[in-house]
Amino acid sequence: xxxxxxxxxxxxxxxxxxxxxxxxxxxxxxxxxxxxxxxxxxxxxxxxxxxxxxxxxxxxxxxxxxxxxxxxxxxxxxxxxxxxxxxxxxxxxxxxxxxxxxxxxxxxxxxxxxxxxxxxxxxxxxxxxxxxxxxxxxxxxxxxxxxxxxxxxxxxxxxxxxxxxxxxxxxxxxxxxxxxxxxxxxxxxxxxxxxxxxxxxxxxxxxxxxxxxxxxxxxxxxxxxxxxxxxxxxxxxxxxxxxxxxxxxxxxxxxxxxxxxxxxxxxxxxxxxxxxxxxxxxxxxxxxxxxxxxxxxxxxxxxxxxxx
Amino acid sequence: xxxxxxxxxxxxxxxxxxxxxxxxxxxxxxxxxxxxxxxxxxxxxxxxxxxxxxxxxxxxxxxxxxxxxxxxxxxxxxxxxxxxxxxxxxxxxxxxxxxxxxxxxxxxxxxxxxxxxxxxxxxxxxxxxxxxxxxxxxxxxxxxxxxxxxxxxxxxxxxxxxxxxxxxxxxxxxxxxxxxxxxxxxxxxxxxxxxxxxxxxxxxxxxxxxxxxxxxxxxxxxxxxxxxxxxxxxxxxxxxxxxxxxxxxxxxxxxxxxxxxxxxxxxxxxxxxxxxxxxxxxxxxxxxxxxxxxxxxxxxxxxxxxxxxxxxxxxxxxxxxxxxxxxxxxxxxxxxxxxxxxxxxxxxxxxxxxxxxxxxxxxxxxxxxxxxxxxxxxxxxxxxxxxxxxxxxxxxxxxxxxxxxxxxxxxxxxxxxxxxxxxxxxxxxxxxxxxxxxxxx
Amino acid sequence: xxxxxxxxxxxxxxxxxxxxxxxxxxxxxxxxxxxxxxxxxxxxxxxxxxxxxxxxxxxxxxxxxxxxxxxxxxxxxxxxxxxxxxxxxxxxxxxxxxxxxxxxxxxxxxxxxxxxxxxxxxxxxxxxxxxxxxxxxxxxxxxxxxxxxxxxxxxxxxxxxxxxxxxxxxxxxxxxxxxxx
Ligand code: NA
Ligand code: NA
Numbered sequence: 001x002x003x004x005x006x007x008x009x010x011x012x013x014x015x016x017x018x019x020x021x022x023x024x025x026x027x028x029x030x031x032x033x034x035x036x037x038x039x040x041x042x043x044x045x046x047x048x049x050x051x052x053x054x055x056x057x058x059x060x061x062x063x064x065x066x067x068x069x070x071x072x073x074x075x076x077x078x079x080x081x082x083x084x085x086x087x088x089x090x091x092x093x094x095x096x097x098x099x100x101x102x103x104x105x106x107x108x109x110x111x112x113x114x115x116x117x118x119x120x121x122x123x124x125x126x127x128x129x130x131x132x133x134x135x136x137x138x139x140x141x142x143x144x145x146x147x148x149x150x151x152x153x154x155x156x157x158x159x160x161x162x163x164x165x166x167x168x169x170x171x172x173x174x175x176x177x178x179x180x181x182x183x184x185x186x187x188x189x190x191x192x193x194x195x196x197x198x199x200x201x202x203x204x205x206x207x208x209x210x211x212x213x214x215x216x217x218x219x220x221x222x223x224x225x226x227x228x229x230x231x232x233x234x235x236x237x238x239x240x241x242x243x244x245x246x247x248x249x250x251x252x253x254x255x256x257x258x259x260x261x262x263x264x265x266x267x268x269x270x271x272x273x274x275x276x277x278x279x280x281x282x283x284x285x286x287x288x289x290x291x292x293x294x295x296x297x298x299x300x301x302x303x304x305x306x307x308x
Numbered sequence: 309x310x311x312x313x314x315x316x317x318x319x320x321x322x323x324x325x326x327x328x329x330x331x332x333x334x335x336x337x338x339x340x341x342x343x344x345x346x347x348x349x350x351x352x353x354x355x356x357x358x359x360x361x362x363x364x365x366x367x368x369x370x371x372x373x374x375x376x377x378x379x380x381x382x383x384x385x386x387x388x389x390x391x392x393x394x395x396x397x398x399x400x401x402x403x404x405x406x407x408x409x410x411x412x413x414x415x416x417x418x419x420x421x422x423x424x425x426x427x428x429x430x431x432x433x434x435x436x437x438x439x440x441x442x443x444x445x446x447x448x449x450x451x452x453x454x455x456x457x458x459x460x461x462x463x464x465x466x467x468x469x470x471x472x473x474x475x476x477x478x479x480x481x482x483x484x485x486x487x488x489x490x491x492x493x494x495x496x497x498x499x500x501x502x503x504x505x506x507x508x509x510x511x512x513x514x515x516x517x518x519x520x521x522x523x524x525x526x527x528x529x530x531x532x533x534x535x536x537x538x539x540x541x542x543x544x545x546x547x548x549x550x551x552x553x554x555x556x557x558x559x560x561x562x563x564x565x566x567x568x569x570x571x572x573x574x575x576x577x578x579x580x581x582x583x584x585x586x587x588x589x590x591x592x593x594x595x596x597x598x599x600x601x602x603x604x605x606x607x608x609x610x611x612x613x614x615x616x617x618x619x620x621x622x623x624x625x626x627x628x629x630x631x632x633x634x635x636x637x638x639x640x641x642x643x644x645x646x647x648x649x650x651x652x653x654x655x656x657x658x659x660x661x662x663x664x665x666x667x668x669x670x671x672x673x674x675x676x677x678x679x680x681x682x683x684x685x686x687x688x689x690x691x692x693x694x695x696x697x698x699x700x701x702x703x704x705x706x707x708x709x710x711x712x713x714x715x716x717x718x719x720x721x722x723x724x725x726x727x728x729x730x731x732x733x734x735x736x737x738x739x740x741x742x743x744x745x746x747x748x749x
Numbered sequence: 750x751x752x753x754x755x756x757x758x759x760x761x762x763x764x765x766x767x768x769x770x771x772x773x774x775x776x777x778x779x780x781x782x783x784x785x786x787x788x789x790x791x792x793x794x795x796x797x798x799x800x801x802x803x804x805x806x807x808x809x810x811x812x813x814x815x816x817x818x819x820x821x822x823x824x825x826x827x828x829x830x831x832x833x834x835x836x837x838x839x840x841x842x843x844x845x846x847x848x849x850x851x852x853x854x855x856x857x858x859x860x861x862x863x864x865x866x867x868x869x870x871x872x873x874x875x876x877x878x879x880x881x882x883x884x885x886x887x888x889x890x891x892x893x894x895x896x897x898x899x900x901x902x903x904x905x906x907x908x909x910x911x912x913x914x915x916x917x918x919x920x921x922x923x924x925x926x927x928x929x930x
């Protein structure tokens with residue numbers, strides 16, 4: 001039997017989903033493959049999972065490429081660029097029909113990692129203490145955002161601040177920051193952020209708002225028999241759909257729980273945000289030939305769906 | 309990956325650790341060697357990467373920046389002469405009561421605790437300043453040393469606290485919340501010590517006599533002595549307000565504290581180039597020790613968890629029919645046993661990844677549990693054979709005080725700490741009231 | 750024998766110098782953070798670089814500090830049984846455990862060189878802020894620090910062997926002050 005150490009960045013809240021994945025792998029392989037699941041940061045920091053899989057410290061992971069754009073050229077595009085896609089179907093189209101998946105697989109393979117495929121998440125939007133109706137409202141707020149989003153906000157003179165995830169609650173409650181763009185309603189409920197900031201604003205920048213993946217160490221992958229690889233692929237496909245349903249359902253439940261004041265940025269400002277994102281697209285494209293191809297896919301899709 | 313019984317791995321790793329520690333190998337090298345041995349043979353060469361990743365994660369962390377800052381702040385204030393002034397003030401304010409000097413020492417310990425991030429500062433400086441004064445006035449050795457050792461341990465409970473920062477880093481908790489939660493239990497423990505000193509000195513005044521008439525001052529002198537509080541008081545309030553009210557991040561507040569300490573020393577006219585060099589070098593020495601324990605203990609605990617043994621505890625709790633509160637009590641008992649043999653930093657790194665998920669699973673508030681942990685570590689500083697405050701006291705006390713005197717002196721205070729712990733277990737609001745008041749719930 | 754002694758005291762001086770040099774980084778950390786606070790509150794324009802610069806200064810400072818601590822035997826140990834041993838007894842035990850530790854530190858050094866080399870090859874940049882500085886110089890600090898610690902460990906080991914076999918000289922007798930915690 002092969003035991004597979006798999007770390008995710010998710011905590012215990014997602015344990016059932018991963019238990020189901022582990023059960024599928026074990027049953028379908030007649031017990032020759034066993035997944036041992038570890039929750040976020042329990043073996044390596046979440047941001048180091050790509051490197052840890054590459055070196056064989058852990059055998060596989062469910063990670064989020066937003067942690068490692070500095071280590072892998074295509075990671076920024078993989079994790080979900082602002083303006084990249086606007087629906088689940090479109091994201092599937094980009095990955096599986098237009099070939100983004102193969103480009104990403106090629107990039108990871110160069111680092112001794114097998115990329116199994118994407119797992120689409122739910123929304124990724126703004127949570128603030130005060131209501132936000134326009135970009136103008138944001139100019140007097142300090143926002144905690146990921147680097148990619150921070151670059152866009154800076155284009156509108158909106159100040160961004162760095163704060164570790166564990167300090168978001170206190171930071172919001174005491175006014176060190178006025179808002180965060182960190183995840184969706186589901187995660188904001190998990191972190192109890194609704195207690196201190198209840199205005200949730202859909203920015204309309206990108207949906208699905210983030211994109212996880214499953215990575216397997218290449219040596220471990222190659223050591224598997226063809227049947228075992230098939231087992232892994234089937235189990236991944238089922239898991240990707242299961243996980244997506246779980247994340248999106250959680251967000252819908254949380255959004256309707258009465259904990260948030262739900263709001264939406266006006267269409268014009270959303271369009272301004274997406275246009276500002278084009279600078280980032282160009283930066284990403286300039287990183288490598290492969291990235292250029294990936295960005296071309298995004299542009300073609302935007303044209304085909306009538307967004308550009 | 310091995311399928312070796314987790315119980316066997318647990319026994320093996322901890323037994324090997326214990327042997328190396330007994331042979332006098334420094335803690336960090338013991339953790340490193342045992343972790344590496346088990347990782348290499350049971351995990352494979354990929355485990356070496358685990359070590360470099362653990363090391364880099366303790367370097368590449370914004371939260372931990374507060375560690376050297378708070379250490380620097382404490383050392384700077386200690387050398388600035390503020391402690392002497394404050395002790396003089398306590399002397400004037402309380403010296404006239406039986407047990408007054410002891411009570412004053414506890415109050416001073418709490419003040420120093422609010423200025424310093426580590427627990428050594430108060431024990432060493434008061435061991436130098438207050439112990440000779442108390443002994444000279446006829447205090448019993450046991451009461452005098454016990455008071456300073458127990459009061460000195462408050463440094464980790466009353467914010468700022470290096471131990472809380474490490475706990476927050478490991479458990480992904482907010483530093484502000486932990487600091488707010490530690491304040492009242494810290495003051496409660498100080499109050500318990502004070503009540504105890506007043507009671508024993510009432511029963512037997514000869515062990516804690518008041519100052520001679522000639523040494524006492526009138527109320528004007530008392531009032532004037534209060535000005536010693538102005539500088540340290542301002543600094544303490546500024547730093548804690550910055551953190552607890554979230555005006556800045558905890559790391560930034562620690563830098564404000566460090567800068568403030570330099571300013572205090574300048575005002576006291578004790579700031580010199582040599583003094584600055586000494587403080588910087590001492591900070592370097594303490595940080596070097598701390599960070600190498602940090603990274604090796606993280607590595608050790610990751611190897612332990614990665615070999616599948618981390619599940620041992622969670623499975624045990626989930627399968628057993630133990631009442632949730634019994635599990636908490638069992639964990640606290642475990643802290644007391646570990647506290648006899650291990651360093652508090654080693655304990656935090658080994659147990660937090662194992663215990664905190666269980667605490668959350670059982671539905672308890674992790675902030676509350678963090679405070680229970682810190683209070684348990686108060687005792688670890690006093691329990692023989694391995695107790696920092698015992699060593700500190702031994703190193704500054706006159707030769708007439710033996711290590712066995714110190715063991716005996718610590719016992720009543722350990723019992724008082726257990727009393728405080730029991731109160732916290734029974735009434736979680738003692739810890740949770742303040743954070744809930746500030747941050748809402 | 751004499752040249753070995755020279756080497757040992759040279760290593761001691763190296764650790765000493767490194768410790769003294771990096772200790773000033775504390776003041777740099779304070780300065781950068783105060784600047785950031787001022788930029789944010791008084792000029793409402795938080796910097797994109799301050800927190801990462803601080804983190805790098807801190808990381809370099811603390812990991813390198815280990816060498817200085819080691820120079821003065823400052824890594825805390827349990828004295829429960831150890832303090833009962835004679836001076837020579839201690840040296841013998843330390844020779845045994847010290848060689849083991851040195852071996853492990855050398856493995857650590859090799860692994861950390863790989864770790865840093867990986868980063869150079871990827872031309873890795875930080876993923877944390879819009880500033881996105883290169884990470885490889887910072888990652889290179891790790892093998893540097895581990896190498897220095899291993900070197901100092903080797904020096905301590907040589908001294909322990911000298912005492913254990915009664916071949917000490919003046920340079921070797923200086924085991925460093927037992928620094929308090
Ligand atoms: Na403190
Ligand atoms: Na102890």
